[in-house]
Amino acid sequence: MAKFITLRFLQGILVLLGIYAVTFFLVAATPGSPFSSERAIQPEILAQIEAFYGYDKPTSERFIASLGNILHGDFGPSAVYANRSVTDIIAESFPVSLKLGSISLAIALLLGIPAGIIAAVKKNTWLDYVPMSTAMAGICLPTFVMGPLLALVFGLIFAVLPVAGWFGPEFVVLPSATLGLYYAAYFARLTRGGMLEMLNQDWVRTARAKGVPERTIVWKHCLKGGLIPAITFLGPALAGIISGSFVVETIFQVPGLGQWFVKGALNRDDFLILGLTVLFASLIVLMNLLVDIAQVALNPRLKYD
Amino acid sequence: MTDHSETAVLGNEAAPLPKHSASEIADEELVEGSSLWKDAWSRLKKNKLAVASLVIFLVICVFCVVGPFLVPYDSQQQDLFLGATGPSAEHWFGTDTLGRDLLVRTMEGGRISLMVGLVATVVSLLIGVIYGATAGYLGGKVDAAMMRFVDLLYALPFTIFVILLMVAFGRSMWLMFVAIGCVEWLSMARIVRSGVLGLKKQEFVEAAVSLGYSHKRIILRHLIPNVLGPVIVIATLTVPAVMLLEAFLSFLGLGVQPPNASWGVLINEGQQNMEIFPWLLMFPAFLFALTLFCLNFLGDGLRDALDPKSAKD
Amino acid sequence: MALLEVKDLRTSFYTRDGVVRAVDGVSFSLDKGETLGIVGESGSGKSVTCYSLMRLIPEPPGRIDGGTAMFDGRDLLTMSKKELSKIRGNRISMIFQDPMTSLNPFLRISTQLIESLRLHYDVDKKTAINKAIAALEEVGIPEAAKRVHNYPHEFSGGMRQRVMIAMALITEPDLLIADEPTTALDVTVQAQIMDIIKKRQEDLGTAVILITHDLGVVAGTCDKVNVMYGGRMMESGTAEQVFYEAKHPYTRSLQKTIPSLQTKGEELYTIPGLPPDVSKPIHGCAFYPRCPYPKTGKPEGDRPELVEMADGHCYADCGFCDSSAPIETVLAKTDSPDEAIETGAAE
DSSP: HEEEEHHHHHHHHHHHHHHHHHHHHHHHSSSSSSSSSSSSOOOOHHHHHHHTTTSSSSSHHHHHHHHHHHHTTTTOOOOTTTOOBBBHHHHHHHHHHHHHHHHHHHHHHHHHHHHHHHHHHTSSSSHHHHHHHHHHHHHHHHHHHHHHHHHHIIIIOOOOSSOOOSTTTTHHHHHHHHHHHHHHHHHHHHHHHHHHHHTTTTHHHHHHTTOOOOOHHHIIIIHHHHHHHHHHHHHHHHHHEEEEEHHHHTTTTOOOOOHHHHHHHHHHHHHHHHHHHHHHHHHHHHHHHHHHHHHHHHHHHHHOO | OOOHHHHHHHHHHHHHHGGOOOOHHHHHSSSSSTTHHHHHHHHHHOOOOHHHHHHHHHHHHHHHHHHHHHHSSSEEEEETOOOOOOOSSSSSTOOOOOOOOHHHHHHHHHHHHHHHHHHHHHHHHHHHHHHHHHHHHHHHHHHHHHHHHHHHHTTTTTHHHHHHHHHHHHOOOHHHHHHHHHSSOOHHHHHHHHEEEEEEETTHHHHHHTTOOOOOHHHIIIIIIGGHHHHHHHHHHHHHHHHHHHHHHTTTTTOTTTTTHHHHHHHHHHTTTTTTTTTHHHHHHHHHHHHHHHHHHHHHHHHHHHHHOOOOO | OOEEEEEEEEEEEEEEEEEEEEEEEEEEETTTTTTEEEEETSSHHHHHHHHHTTTTTTTTTEEEEEEEEETEETTTTTTTTHHHHHBBBBEEEOOOOOOOHOOOOTTTTHHHHHHHHHSOOOOOOHHHHHHHHHHHTTTTTTTTTHTTSEEEEGGGGHHHHHHHHHHHHTTTTSSSESSSSSSOOHHHHHHHHHHHHHHHHHHHEEEEEEESSHHHHHHOOOSSSEETTTEEEEEEHHHHHHHHHHOOOOHHHHHHHHGGSTTSSSOOOOOSSSSOOOOOOOOOOOTTTGGOBOSSSSOOOSSSOOOOEETEEOOOOOOEEEEESOHHHHHHHHHHHHHHHHHHHOO
16 A cells, blocks of 8 residues: 555656656747747847846756756746746735635535435436436536626626626635536536446345345445546546636636636746646646545555555 | 457347347348447437437538528628627627627637547547557557556646647647647547457457467457447547537637637637627537537437447446 | 245336346245255246345336235235345345355455344344354355455455355345355355355255256255246246156256266257247247247147146146157257257247
């Protein structure tokens, strides 16, 4: 168990290094420089700026330097938003995104998993059809459709919730619902599938033959195995919530990291892109590590291998 | 023994025994190879939701491809004097803020979105099938390493990479097709690999090996035809996933660039003005969601029809 | 009074492709401590019969259409779910065909073993565990005290079936239903498992219903035998009657399939054709299309009823074939069974 986790941890660090390298060289390969866009700058000044940010050195040298900086927690300056370092931007916006992300994930899990369990247990009744059709509809309504729709209905038609900004608890509702409901739909479908697979197993028949009540069969015999698909999906779900936040933060004008990433990408802000990619990737790698551990904890067959 | 008779055997296993009436058994003896597909087709036909989805999807395709020729407006033709107007007899879907006809823009946007779906799915199909079949066929350590790599990629933030690719190499539409295809091949590789792994243990492959056929020939002629069912299912489900990614990028301004429009671009434009001109959001969003809906249901239906063993209920 | 009295049991599956009459009027009875064998090919309805008794048929698509199953004076088929759950795993237990899939891989053996004890009796966990260890020892699992806390995947197939037996018998039930308990096991282990079932049956005085397609197993263990085909009983009686005085052509054909009863060097006998499609109405004898005996008429009307011939020996005589000759003579005459295969397949 400890060996397994160490192995996965080291693997995660390798993956992060890989992501960093790919991102770095991808950004470096982009034609032009982050400072030459739009504003007409005198060539001498441009060269000075580039020298200041280390852009006069060869790419490989810059890679090593920036890797060193990142390991020290220095993500470099923001090239487009003068006078602000990437670290500042992260420090300011990360709490916002973290709040949005964790509330969304909570909505997704707390809504999706119970719905999936109920649908599986009450298969082919309205308790199955209604949540599952809703879930299917949810999956077909991506965040950038759901978001405007929710804003239209609750913000403009009923005018009960604010649709833009980030000033209080009521501002959290629509963005996190937009993100959360979409993944709730996924979790519901995965949990239903997982639970159904468990409920169709031979050993459920064994339990019934022992006189075990249905409730106990669901909770004690099937839940562990039935949740595995949903838990495995946590990693991709987090990745999805992060990229979904790009959209949702733009729609609802939430001052989080997602907006910064989109701005960075549109404006070729190298340091900002790099810093945020590393941050996002670290979160996802960490989540995947947790998922791996959870899987081993849930499935005894993995424990001894 | 050819692989065709094996297909028939697989088809037989799929259906529970009592279902076989005398006529079915006779049919299978006559046309060995087609029974899997015939079975699948008859199962699909019984799934009303899937058939309805197929019909609606085809209607949407015709609407988007043929439609622009029937509407007397050009998608780029602006009428700033007119501006945004609601649906009317002249402009069924209304016009946007630049006075462009939304109906024809939605049709042409759909054409681009559907094309992305098709092209990127073909790219993902090629990569996924080749990768998966190779891993499954070679087996052993190579397979383990290749699949571990897929697992790793599964856990990565792809959308970020697609965004970076778009930034790095410019926002060309064709590049986007390839970029999306390059990240959506993982499920395909997995399904092909497990199919091949299961099939290569069967006698007809051993027979081909003992006859001294080359690896390439065995993979192309014997294995791929046999995993076609699940591949079609995944491909059908990849189309909506790919369209979603395209719309996502276009929504963020990183995908299809104006004056071209995909549904994602239109939804973004609509979203910006939805308080005043809600129809600009409603029409493209509705068609986009409907298309995704149909493709997902069709994919589910195909899964039940083509892969009865994996169909849970 | 008999421990179990089943009368006219009917169970069907309502599928999209029609109604499958898996069990179509089955009656039998079983006394305390007795062993009943139910024999038949796959799809003959033998397993469905027993699952119906335990009400373990998945509903839908399955449904028990009629009949009664009086167990100790109460009808298993109509009693409330609550009453039923007091009997399941307590007074009637079950062992299943595949020990690899019949134990929950996510739970420890101990948890699964003590589950029915704790459900049906007021025992604390420690006593229950001790009882579980004793039960494992009874079925011959070494180091039971240690292994009781293992997970199923740490046991081999034969060991798992022993665990299943221990689990089924831990509440000392009145009736044990064993659904092909040895089919999925290695031949070397099969005899051991049957011995354990027999031994525990003698210790506890449990009645046993043994479902099997292997006539050889039945011969060694059962007091009474039911032969099933196409959802009905074709012949029933004591083991001796069914073996030495087999009347029905199907029973006789089945006997011919036992390898050890065949002359060495002779080709193994298989009954040509396929079991009948029970989703279609069957006229006359269900075995008619595959019957090796000379035909004397076209099957028509209802399926023949089980009639008592002598001293509890019952058999469903169809009257459409001449079954006077011994099967060896008949089989020797039919040189090519091809004709039978075709009629069988078209059924």
